Amino acid sequence: MTHHVIKRLPIDTGVSGWEAISERAFPATALEHDIRADWLIVGGGFAGLSAARRLSQLRPQDKIVLLEAREVAKGPAGRNSGFMIDVPHNLSSGEYSVDDEEATKDEIRQNRLAISFAADVAAEYGLTRETFDPAGKVNAAASDRGLGLNDNYRKSLERIGEEHRVLDADQMREMTGSRYYRGGLYTPGAVMIQPADYIRGLARGLSPKVAIHEHSPVLELSREGRSWKAKAGRGSVSAPKVILGVNGHIQSFGQFRGRLMHIFTYASMTSAFSQNEFGGDVTGADRWALLPADPMGATVRKITTDGRSRIVIRTRFTYDPSLQVSEKRVAGVAAEQRRSFDARFPGLESLPMEYSWAGALCLSRNHVPAFGEVEEGLFSACCENGLGTVKSTLAGMMAADFATGTASPELDKYKNQPEPVRLPPEPIAWLGVNSVIRLQELRAGREG
Template structure:
């Protein structure tokens, strides 16, 4: 008998603004009995819920169960910046696109497959434009280095025939209301989502056909005969096949240990404001979405719902193999974000940052997923490499295809990747990764 005892559970620090302003429209259910199913999915984020929908498409009569340790959207899936990006977005280097042309094209095809799947979710379950907005995104530059990075990125997109448009300082000011940015690079294929609303909307659409249990952490996963059995606090689920959509937490289940980098990033969201509170041009148009030209800079988004706007700013990365960070660190980084926000919008220094939070992401050194059948009947859809909305959606889709025996050229390509490479032993990994991160953040300068 194979037995995995889960000795640590995910810890989320701070209150995600996305989750706080999201409206939940169906009740949470806790697993409180022993049940059997055809499929068990552990993790109710982008990977897990995408796998559930994909399995419904393949096996509509099968019984599917999803277990999540928290309430949906309160974990990492509801804590990201909400960019579903089609073009390359490699956080492991100092520039977004570093692969050869063939690899870059292949990655774009995969990303667009996931975005198309998400667009199907939005259409099927009636998600509004505030939740799923195919508006594109802008890489914003605030310095000479940022402009140079954008120009490099432009050339790489040009080589492979990808649509893009260069924005000058005046266009950036009209969009955002601030003179902080000197230029931008617009790409039209990205979709902007309200991540907590998307996850809850997807779950709401699934929950009449999929049994979703929240606040039901898996404490032990064991194989008994031909079935896996997942034990939680008050019940258990037995199923012949299990998909793990738990990102870096998969190490807690005994797989890919010493191969995954557990990174935390940090964000703050302002309180709501109306345009006339600070003048009509202070923050530009109703919605915009900026990635930094330097990957280690500040991601900034403006969202508007019912005439009330908020701005979200995300900065800083830390490597934390213990999978938890302190409230004190979140508060300290929020103070840094206050300074970044005020530099961009000095007229709004009286506007409070209402919510601040940390969110976990997972990287591998060689920028590959932790994917595949890791034990008989146990499948991994983990390690999103810093682009959780798209990469986790894709991983969930591909894991469902693999487990259901549904072949495709896309699956063949996706599974034909090496496994994540090993990290140096601790404390060398901690020292090395955090040193590289801090150097890159300091080099980002005005982009942060």
Template sequence: MDVRRLPKDPGPAAWNALLPPAPSRPALRENSSADWLVIGAGFAGLSAARRLAELHRGDRVVVLDAVTLADGPAGRNSGFMIDLPHDLTSSDYSSRADKDQRHTRLNRAGIDYALDAKTAYDMPDEAIVRSGKVNGAVTDRGVAHNNAYALHLDHLAEPYERLDAKAMHALTGSPAYVDGLFSPGTVMLQPAMYIRALARGIESNRVCIHEHSPVVQLERDNRLWKATTRSGSVVAPKAILAVNGHLESFGFYKRQLMHVFTYASMTAPLSSRQLKRLGGEPRWALTPADPMGTTVRRIADTGGDRLIIRNRATFQPSMEISDARLGEVIRTHDRSFRDRFPMLDDVEMAFTWGGRLCLSRNTVPAFGELDDGLYAACCQNGLGTAKGTIAGKLAAELASGEQGPLLDDMQADEEPIKLPPPPFSTMGASAIMRWGEWRAGKEL
């Protein structure tokens, strides 16, 4: 089948830009064969390749990605590896208790696998560290979301701590937050640093990663899967598609995947004067109490002390956005930033970017065997750092004939349900998102 669309990533990949240039990996320039083929080198693809190398020492694994490592969504996110229920389409992140327990087990297994990579490949805390995160509320409505979420966590017997306005101020320096809910299990990433270190760790003379190698055709050829790029091809008996929403570009799950963009901005490094005016702790991580609100993070590492914010979600069935859209988002980011940090009115954003998410209407993954020897580890529902990691690992296990309770958990969800036909799907999803953002009010 011809691949219908290739990834387009709007704006700079800021986390990558903070790091020294990485040695580039060659594009595929030959017709070769492998024991395993992985398409996509984000969280899912690299975790799949890592697991394959663990299970089949000596086998040749080839990973192909369309872009530079960590320039795609894997390096464009806010870096929260969240263990707890975090359903972005729900009012307070929670879903049914049994589903939440199962997904929490999976998220935690993804986090454990990533922390194991930290030890195995000697990654610094800056790349990946367990620090927990706070759900921050700036309005009564946000407090109500935190209250509802706290009740759900009680029900799940999960620990958390509530923070009052004073504690939130001491943490963030922002006078805007009136309430917080701290949960300890979240792991924070410098996503580009983690992805680069993971790739470096798994590469060997048996595991080969090719950047700038978009797969333009995938076909079954004499019981082998053949992926063709613009300058070469790879054949392998088994292949894993780890391309998140681009699974649909390969002809699978048509009209079952929702392609959504979300957006982030990162400030220039804060000066010592600005830091003094800001106050608060040097590193913290805050998701909004209202899922449609604003994520904020402070870092103090390579690239200096900076604040990063993320908000807005737009439904983009074309999987592309225009420059005008990015311009419109910059204005929202500016407003959200000034509302929270009025003392930093002289701070400029150094980077603004967007990136793709893949959601399903019923918040389930697109996981499993698609065809004989072809597997999917896709549709991470906006939480691909943890979910992509475990989906990739488990897809490698499924393809290797392994069994186990986590694979059962991963396969217990129903299929992603169909979207209404366009233009109803576009109109409906866009209206729901705009309505949610409008209702979020100052939480945005």
């Protein structure tokens, strides 16, 4: 009998501004009994909820149960920057431009399949424009190096026929109100989401079809005969097939050990403000979304609801195989983010940061997911490689198709990938990965 004891549970540091400003419209229900189901999904993030929705479409008569260790939207799914990106976006690379045109086209097709799935979610469950906004995104450059990286990216997009538009410094200033940026590269296919609202809207929409139990961390997972049994708190779920949508915590279930990099990134969100609180138009349009021209730079977003705006800034990466970071670390990065923010918006020095938080990513050295049937009836939809909104949505969809035997060309391509390669042993991996991250952040310079 296979028996996994899960000793390490998710730990999140800081309060996510996205979750704090999101309103929850349905109660959280913990698992209290022993139940049987046709399907068990572990994890209530983008992967788990997408797998649940796809299963409900493919097997509408089946009983589907989802277990989430915390509350939906309070974990990593509600802590990201909210970019659903269609074009290449490899955080482990030094730039976004690509050489392998055929592989790039395949990746774009996969990303757009996930975005289309999310668009259907938004339409079916009545998500607002503030939650799901197909506005595109801008790669913003603040230095000569950033302009060069954007130009390389532009050329690679041009080669594969992808729509884009170059923005000059005046257009960037008109959009953002900031004189910090010297240029930008706009691509129209990205969707901006309020991640906590999206996740909660998806969970609420699924609740008539899927039994979602929160505050129900899986503590043991065992294979008993033809079924898996998950013990969680004061109850258990037995099901013949299980999908794990737990990202880097897949290693806590005994899978892909020594093959995944656990990266944390950090963000801060300002207090709400109205345009007339500051002299002049210091923050530009009501809504905009900037990625850095250098992948290790600062991501910046402005959101506006009912005339009140907030700005979110995300910088810094750290490698933490313990899967947790301290409040002191978050506070230290928040101080750095304050300086980065003030450099961009000198007219907003008096505007406080209301929330600061850390969020976990999972990467593999060869930029592939931790996907597949890892044991009989046990499926993994993990390791989003730094683009959790899209890649985890896709992984959940593909895991549901794979587990139900639903064939498609998309699944054939997706599952035909190598497994994540091994990392060097610790502490060599810790020293190596953090050294590379720090060097890349220093090289990003003014983009950070």
